[in-house]
Amino acid sequence: MGKQAYASPAAGMSYRDAGWLARDKLEGARIQLARNFLAKGEEINIEEEWLVVDRVVAGRSFKSRSRPGASLGLGGGGAVGLRWEFLVKWRGLEYSDATWEREEDLQGDQEHIARFQRIRPRTAADLEGAVPEGKRAACLKAGGPGHMTQLRDVQALQLPSFCNGRKLRSYQEEAVRWMVSNYVAGRNCILGDEMGLGKTAQSVSCLETLRQLGYVPGPFLLVAPLTTLGHWQREIQTWTDMNVVLYAGSRADRQVILEHEFKFDPDTLAAMAARAGASSRPAKLPSHVTSGLAANPYRFNALLISYETLLKEQSMLCKIPFSAAVFDEAHKLKGATSSTRAAAMALRTGWTLLLTGTPIQNHLGELWAMLNFLDREEYPDQDAFMEQYMGPNGGPPSMDQVNALRGCLSGLLLRRMKEDVETLPEKEEVVVWVELTGEQQEFYKAIYSKQVGALLGGGAKSDMPGMRNLAMELRKLCCHPFLCDGLEEESRMRRVIKQTEAGGSATVNELELLVRASGKMVLLNKLLPKLRKEGRRVLIFSQFTRVLDLLEDYFAMMAWPHERIDGNTKGKDRQVRIDRFTNGSDEECFIFLLSTRAGGQGITLTAADTAILYDSDWNPQNDLQAMARCHRIGQSKEVTIYRLVTKATYEEHLFNTASRKY
Known part of the structure; x- marks a missing residue:
């Protein structure tokens, strides 16, 4: 429950800077004081979470007695005489409500500034040698997943350590290895586990494995129903240290995201390299870093959107070359003539993973629709597919047809039921x-x-x-x-x-x-x-x-x-x-x-x-x-x-x- 308050935040200021009085205090004050205060603002409820930093999305330097300088996307220190301020998105508020806050006013929020410094120049780790130069360069030069020899021995693959001590169950590890093997083979696929077996965690772990062990530069795209976006964002942030951007909200919100969370600025990385080195002149970037930027000039590792946003922003999203795309509740793509399906098929994706707990809801044609989405050349015609795997006049299939369909799906669809892999309460x-x-x-x-x-x-x-x-x-x-x-x-x-x-x-x-x-x-x-x-x-x-x-x-x-x-x-x-x-x-x-x-x-x-x-x-x-x-x-x-x-x-x-x- 929020505090009942009369607040008057000035334009561009956060609710931390809003002048407010509790209702009982105001009602007990002199009438003229109340009138003066009410003339400055409106009555609202200030939620506690509006005062909590959600994430720092940008930074810029300025001299104490001059106007703010150019945005650098960096923070913490700098040349003598420079001070820093950061663009803060507040928890529970939208991007359009973000405000610029001076560093000295964020003394209790240093972990958010530290995270910003760590993830904003997304390839800063390359400068520090965290990613082996030869392996990244070899991966980029090889031209895609089909040449990733470091991931070919999938059964012997040791999955990376995940954040916060998170661990996968054995059947989930099996699924991650199966998805990675499909990525290496350049084969799109469907994870069709029954609902409640952790498809979100498994797919996030797959992307993190590709990023850490396969040195896949990204970016990754995740499309999910609007109701699940918050859950997806939390899972990605809990399991990995990927920079995930939730692209949603009003046009004003999306504009702020586009301006501060999307494109990577090579000059920013050059500035950081210069500050980190002894020379004050911009340092020349290593070749494997510049090649990485060419492969992924975007600031985020993962972009999270709803199906509605996919339709709204289709023209912009189609310009981004995604290393991989994950579609949650993929039965939403079953309509062969739907605009949502058309928008999804127009995306530039190196590899596609579909998630659904119900591969077939009503009839076999829905399964064909997903297979056609994954591989249009292999499954071009619905009538031929239905004739091959259904009985006469659309009747029940024979056992031979069922076995043939299982063989067809063996490399494309992985589905486990709860009773096969988990012991859940009745x-x-x-x-x-x-x-x-x-x-x-x-x-x-x-x-x-x-x-x-x-x-x-x-x-x-x-x-x-x-x-x-x-x-x-x-x-x-x-x-x-x-x-x-x-x-x-x-x-x-x-x-x-x-x-x-x-x-x-x-x-x-x-x-x-x-x-x-x-x-x-x-x-x-x-x-x-x-x-x-x-x-x-x-x-x-x-x-x-x-x-x-x-x-x-x-x-x-x-x-x-x-x-x-x-x-x-x-x-x-x-x-x-x-x-x-x-x-x-x-x-x-x-x-x-x-x-x-x-x-x-x-x-x-x-x-x-x-x-x-x-x-x-x-x-x-x-x-x-x-x-x-x-x-x-x-x-x-x-x-x-x-x-x-x-x-x-x-x-x-x-x-x-x-x-x-x-």
């Missing part, structure tokens, strides 16, 4: 059949009867929009009548009439109205107090953000602490909410509300041991993704999944149909 899935309330039944029949003609009319193409609308309205009604237009007012009016006819008040109890209107809410009203008493932490997933709104209203009335992530949650808030839920006590953290699509991918929430699927997805793989948020590596408790299904309704039909896809 997961129990319970289908809870829910009855409609009496009022819900009335509404259900009314909606259904008005549209039943469309359902019984033979399903002509012109009738499909009406039929889809009917299906959606019935699904919404099964969740809660208040999702349907006009039914909240109808329900409220009925309750008022019933109360007044009985001689009672016309005032409606909001909690009672919300709970009794829906069979699922009646069930949750009984289940959740029991789970809270047992000290359980709960994830609740729904397809509808309006359901999440109603549940938030209910939790507020019950005074239950909760967090929420849906498609509208800002990127900078997602990881904060995840951390709050993960690190808080049971009293502080009880429920996490998530939309199935936005919150069901790439998020680790092993602090929870219970998940409730308030409504099921058309695609059962999305529900499996949601369950895997808590049943994954790091889970120490048995996990219970409650799936709520309304009995004898369209929702039951949907569940039965989707179950056949498992």
